[in-house]
Amino acid sequence: FSKLNNLTPGVNFYVRSYIYDGKEYIYGKSISFQISSEDLKFNLSSLKKVNESTINIGASTDGIGSFSFSNHGHCWSQNDPPTVNENKTAFGIYNSDSSFVSIINNLTYGRYFIRGYLEIEGNIIYSNMISYESQIAVRTDEISALPDKSYDVKGAILSLGMKQIT
Secondary structure, eight states, X not given: OOOOOSOOTTOXXXXXXXXXXXXXXXEOOOEEEEOOGGGSEEEEEEEEEEETTEEEEEEEEEOOTTOOBSEEEEEEXXXXXXXXXXXXXXXXXXXXXXXXXXXXXXXXXXXXXXXXXXXXXXXXXXXXXXXXXXXXXXXXXXXXXXXXXXXXXXXXXXXXXXOOOO
8 A cells, every 4th residue: 555645636647566575576567547636626715895996805625635736826817817927916835625815906997807726836727717897886966956957966986996087
């Protein structure tokens, strides 16, 4: 019985049994196997809007087993799909099933695509992806008729989503 640890998903592994009789090694048949990253459950969880330019996004894992990831976090972009080569958070080593939260700020007006990532030996495993759209929001408060038969309208800007208004 042998226990194999710290295997990388997506890599082909080859194993075979052997015995040493004191003079020579006798080998069994070689077999190959691969651990699929699909065996790992890795999903985004909660998304919470903090203010017009900041959100909190969570992710969780199940099935990490003996894997030790060198980095983890979230990546986001206005391009679909986002990659770790663009905007990302980075929290370092991740080696047990749990959840984590990233604070994404300085979002400008528009649609963002967000997903979690785990990195192991230069390979990236991504979670499911969601999109978030920062929006401009306004409110009409009051309309008043004026003596010259025109109207005075009052309102408020509730959210600019960091978009510059001209």
